[in-house]
Amino acid sequence: MSTLVQVSQVSKSFLDNPVIKGVSFSVEEGEIICILGESGSGKSTLLRMIGGLEDADEGSIVVEEEEITGPAHNLVPGFDFINFVSQSFRLEPFRTVWDNISSVISYLPDQERETKVNDLLVLCKLTDKSKAYPRELSGGQQQRVAIAMALADDPFLLLMDEPFSNLDVNMKTQIREEIVEILRKAEVTVILVSHDPIDAMSIADRVIILESGQISQIDTPQVLYENPSSPYAAKFLGPMNYLKVGKETLGIRPEKLRITPNGQFAGTVIKSIFMGMHYHVSVDCAASDRVILLYSSCSYPIGDSIQFEHV
Numbered sequence: 001m002s003t004l005v006q007v008s009q010v011s012k013s014f015l016d017n018p019v020i021k022g023v024s025f026s027v028e029e030g031e032i033i034c035i036l037g038e039s040g041s042g043k044s045t046l047l048r049m050i051g052g053l054e055d056a057d058e059g060s061i062v063v064e065e066e067e068i069t070g071p072a073h074n075l076v077p078g079f080d081f082i083n084f085v086s087q088s089f090r091l092e093p094f095r096t097v098w099d100n101i102s103s104v105i106s107y108l109p110d111q112e113r114e115t116k117v118n119d120l121l122v123l124c125k126l127t128d129k130s131k132a133y134p135r136e137l138s139g140g141q142q143q144r145v146a147i148a149m150a151l152a153d154d155p156f157l158l159l160m161d162e163p164f165s166n167l168d169v170n171m172k173t174q175i176r177e178e179i180v181e182i183l184r185k186a187e188v189t190v191i192l193v194s195h196d197p198i199d200a201m202s203i204a205d206r207v208i209i210l211e212s213g214q215i216s217q218i219d220t221p222q223v224l225y226e227n228p229s230s231p232y233a234a235k236f237l238g239p240m241n242y243l244k245v246g247k248e249t250l251g252i253r254p255e256k257l258r259i260t261p262n263g264q265f266a267g268t269v270i271k272s273i274f275m276g277m278h279y280h281v282s283v284d285c286a287a288s289d290r291v292i293l294l295y296s297s298c299s300y301p302i303g304d305s306i307q308f309e310h311v
């Protein structure tokens with residue numbers, strides 16, 4: 001694998017408001033990277049700079065050995081080898097699926113274009129929908145057309161801003177799996193912005209946690225989940241408890257705490273909610289200044305005293 005994207009010491013302010021502050025990272029060819037962060041942390045601005053839609057004030061962005069610059073330097077912002085997939089899909093409503101995809105590569109000779117569109121329909125499992133109009137498609141199918149269009153002119157890099165946010169919650173898991181399968185088969189490099197930890201864990205090879213315009217942590221989802229470097233990084237991949245043990249405060253995920261009669265920690269149940277797989281039991285505990293979350297196979301009455309341990 002070789003480096004496709006190199007972001008070096010990039011900063012950006014809007015008026016006097018610094019939004020991105022000295023951000024550096026690299027992306028390997030074929031990698032899928034997810035940028036997570038609070039609203040306003042600068043995720044979209046960073047993505048737009050990588051795509052050449054926004055100028056950086058300082059630093060450099062290089063994609064496939066080409067320096068990426070924004071609208072101040074390019075009459076038509078953006079680069080041929082970088083494509084965006086937006087949350088609104090941007091399909092042409094009066095064109096069929098076939099024509100939507102074909103329109104992206106209208107410059108190709110007929111035969112070549114037909115082969116390419118057919119290949120993309122197979123890749124994106126849309127062959128039986130080629131004559132359908134966007135309004136006749138489900139959200140997931142529209143999403144796959146948008147991906148097929150974004151892949152049509154063989155970009156090196158795909159940028160996706162909250163690609164799943166407009167999809168039905170019940171369908172999201174399946175759609176996400178289909179999209180990952182397509183992206184992996186296409187072997188395209190992807191940088192994706194999301195606020196959903198499941199996107200990060202199920203899709204990304206590595207995750208960037210962005211905090212007020214700076215990288216708080218960058219690592220695989222597993223390392224980030226098990227060894228977050230700060231409470232800010234920890235909260236993006238799931239709930240975290242903070243418990244005092246001696247002079248130290250440990251961050252412990254709920255599944256690493258077990259309710260047991262002689263556990264080292266004691267607390268009082270303040271809430272017990274059935275969540276399907278297990279109950280979420282909230283506990284007030286002297287060893288923490290925050291409410292502790294425990295997972296349990298049974299419910300506990302409010303006010304019950306329980307003990308639990310770190311496993």
Ligand SMILES: Nc1ncnc2c1ncn2[C@@H]1O[C@H](COP(=O)(O)OP(=O)(O)OP(=O)(O)O)[C@@H](O)[C@H]1O
Pocket residue numbers: 014015019037038039040041042043044045046195
């Ligand atoms: N064109 C602009 N002009 C002025 N300020 C801007 C502009 N674009 C973004 N900002 C500001 O920059 C900050 C970061 O915005 P950005 O959209 O990058 O954050 P984000 O992390 O993507 O947020 P969200 O998750 O809510 O989309 C915000 O305070 C925003 O108001």
